[in-house]
Amino acid sequence: MVAMTVNGKSVSVDADPETPLLYVLRNELELNGAKFGCGLGQCGACTVLVDGKAAISCLLPLAALEGRAITTLEGLGTAEAPGPVQAAFIEEQAAQCGYCIPGMIMRMAGLLAETPEPDDEEIRAALQPNLCRCGTHMRILRAARRAAG
Numbered sequence: 001m002v003a004m005t006v007n008g009k010s011v012s013v014d015a016d017p018e019t020p021l022l023y024v025l026r027n028e029l030e031l032n033g034a035k036f037g038c039g040l041g042q043c044g045a046c047t048v049l050v051d052g053k054a055a056i057s058c059l060l061p062l063a064a065l066e067g068r069a070i071t072t073l074e075g076l077g078t079a080e081a082p083g084p085v086q087a088a089f090i091e092e093q094a095a096q097c098g099y100c101i102p103g104m105i106m107r108m109a110g111l112l113a114e115t116p117e118p119d120d121e122e123i124r125a126a127l128q129p130n131l132c133r134c135g136t137h138m139r140i141l142r143a144a145r146r147a148a149g
């Protein structure tokens, strides 16, 4: 049994300690914001925040999460009341297929928590691990700049 906080709520998860956090979120906790892209740490679609820092959830075993605070896309806002980063991505219509966007938003949320006013170079460096197969990078960058104020 692993006890952690997910989007501000205490949860205890009884699963194989090697289960990746991504599977715990999607299959045990019904939080589908984080996406399965590659399962190999190569695409960033599964990005969440762990103790406020962006993390690749498909590579994080449940056993490493005792006492940690996880934030997922659902923790940043709702469809009716999106958080600031989510709102910026909506306003800039950053999504094409949209599959990568939750990871991009989480990556930006992590950057802004550490660096409230990032410059272009810092935004590009932060988003570098996250892939977009549609090629909407310019819209994603505009959304990221808008989120950064």
Ligand code: FES
Binding pocket: 035, 036, 037, 038, 039, 040, 041, 042, 043, 044, 045, 046, 047, 056, 057, 058, 059
């Ligand atoms: Fe985790 Fe691709 S699904 S990095």
